[in-house]
Amino acid sequence: DFGKPDYQAHAEEFEMLAKSAGAEVVATVVAKRDKPDAAHFIGSGKLEEAVLLAESSDVDIILFDQPLSPAQQRNIERAFKLRVVDRVALILDIFALRAKSHEGKLQVELAQLQHLMTRLTRMWTHLERQRGGIGMRGPGEAQLEMDKRMIGDKVKVLRERLSKVERQRTTQRRSRARGGVMSVSLVGYTNAGKSTLFNALTRAGAYAADQLFATLDTTTRRIWIEDAGQVVVSDTVGFIRDLPTTLIAAFKATLEETVQADLLLHVIDASSAQRDEQILEVNKVLEEIGAKDIPCILVYNKIDAAGYEPKIERNEEGRIVRVFVSALDRTGLDGLRGAIAEAKEKIGNNVANLKN
Numbered sequence: 621d622f623g624k625p626d627y628q629a630h631a632e633e634f635e636m637l638a639k640s641a642g643a644e645v646v647a648t649v650v651a652k653r654d655k656p657d658a659a660h661f662i663g664s665g666k667l668e669e670a671v672l673l674a675e676s677s678d679v680d681i682i683l684f685d686q687p688l689s690p691a692q693q694r695n696i697e698r699a700f701k702l703r704v705v706d707r708v709a710l711i712l713d714i715f716a717l718r719a720k721s722h723e724g725k726l727q728v729e730l731a732q733l734q735h736l737m738t739r740l741t742r743m744w745t746h747l748e749r750q751r752g753g754i755g756m757r758g759p760g761e762a763q764l765e766m767d768k769r770m771i772g773d774k775v776k777v778l779r780e781r782l783s784k785v786e787r788q789r790t791t792q793r794r795s796r797a798r799g800g801v802m803s804v805s806l807v808g809y810t811n812a813g814k815s816t817l818f819n820a821l822t823r824a825g826a827y828a829a830d831q832l833f834a835t836l837d838t839t840t841r842r843i844w845i846e847d848a849g850q851v852v853v854s855d856t857v858g859f860i861r862d863l864p865t866t867l868i869a870a871f872k873a874t875l876e877e878t879v880q881a882d883l884l885l886h887v888i889d890a891s892s893a894q895r896d897e898q899i900l901e902v903n904k905v906l907e908e909i910g911a912k913d914i915p916c917i918l919v920y921n922k923i924d925a926a927g928y929e930p931k932i933e934r935n936e937e938g939r940i941v942r943v944f945v946s947a948l949d950r951t952g953l954d955g956l957r958g959a960i961a962e963a964k965e966k967i968g969n970n971v972a973n974l975k976n
């Protein structure tokens with residue numbers, strides 16, 4: 621983990637990620653380096669320490685909190701004599717477990733195949749360079765080419781299916797826009813409490829769990845708010861630090877709902893020590909998906925655990941910028957509904973225009 625301020629917090633977050641994938645964490649090794657090692661990513665001293673620890677604690681699998689090159693992964697596997705899963709593969713795995721909708725499943729499968737394909741290609745060039753192609757020609761090469769072609773075909777089919785689903789969704793969105801209904805998207809760091817807040821606002825039973833990425837697919841529901849009327853609320857996939865860029869691309873369709881929203885509720889775990897870092901991380905992703913100019917209210921959630929009272933904070937122009945709530949205790953929700961109504965009044969007349 622490089623150039624990052626809080627190794628311990630990141631290690632804890634990674635443990636949560638591992639648990640979300642169904643792993644039981646036996647031991648954690650934190651390595652601090654300025655520059656990754658080409659062969660093993662971590663230094664030989666740390667590697668040795670980790671190997672000894674793994675041998676003494678009956679470990680089945682090694683999870684690595686960094687994207688590894690195929691060569692690094694193989695070298696580390698050799699050192700441990702165990703299967704190694706890097707951060708990208710782990711996150712993909714969790715996404716695969718969580719995807720519920722047809723579209724979500726297609727997106728995950730596409731991202732997994734793309735990840736696999738880059739590995740096949742790189743593995744091939746790596747071996748070719750190392751061994752001058754000897755022993756890699758003939759059936760081995762043909763098999764590899766066939767694998768690549770089969771995956772390529774599958775990727776094409778998935779892309780076509782996805783764009784069909786996306787077209788359908790755009791049509792649905794347009795018809796909603798014509799009705800002049802305001803759309804609100806919940807965004808935020810994973811585990812901030814988006815699903816819980818979504819449930820509290822819509823009184824529905826969306827899945828909430830103390831796991832990362834409990835929400836993978838965008839869930840949308842129509843609610844009625846006094847002084848605001850009909851509002852469409854969407855719960856989105858949780859953002860996370862260093863989300864692999866390949867995943868950001870693959871999940872753009874999911875996040876598209878966010879880009880189209882009239883108002884963002886940026887849900888924050890007010891009780892987290894990493895709160896400010898997480899806010900920055902989410903803002904970074906919002907910028908990447910082209911959503912940074914959408915009006916946004918910061919919702920400081922979990923005030924019951926953070927020791928705040930429900931309240932509303934305005935900026936100098938009188939616009940509401942922060943609302944303090946507890947989605948769990950359902951406190952401060954009237955204030956939040958009022959904030960949504962006020963925001964609708966401000967953007968209200970532009971809703972139809974914004975959509976087109």
Ligand code: GDP
Pocket residue numbers: 808809810811812813814815816817827828829830831832833834835858921922923924925945946947948949
């Ligand atoms: P998401 O990943 O942002 O959708 O987060 P979830 O809604 O799944 O919530 C993550 C965890 O935080 C769950 O264990 C929730 O019960 C918990 N949580 C959510 N809201 C609150 C809150 O207001 N107070 C407290 N103490 N915990 C909360």
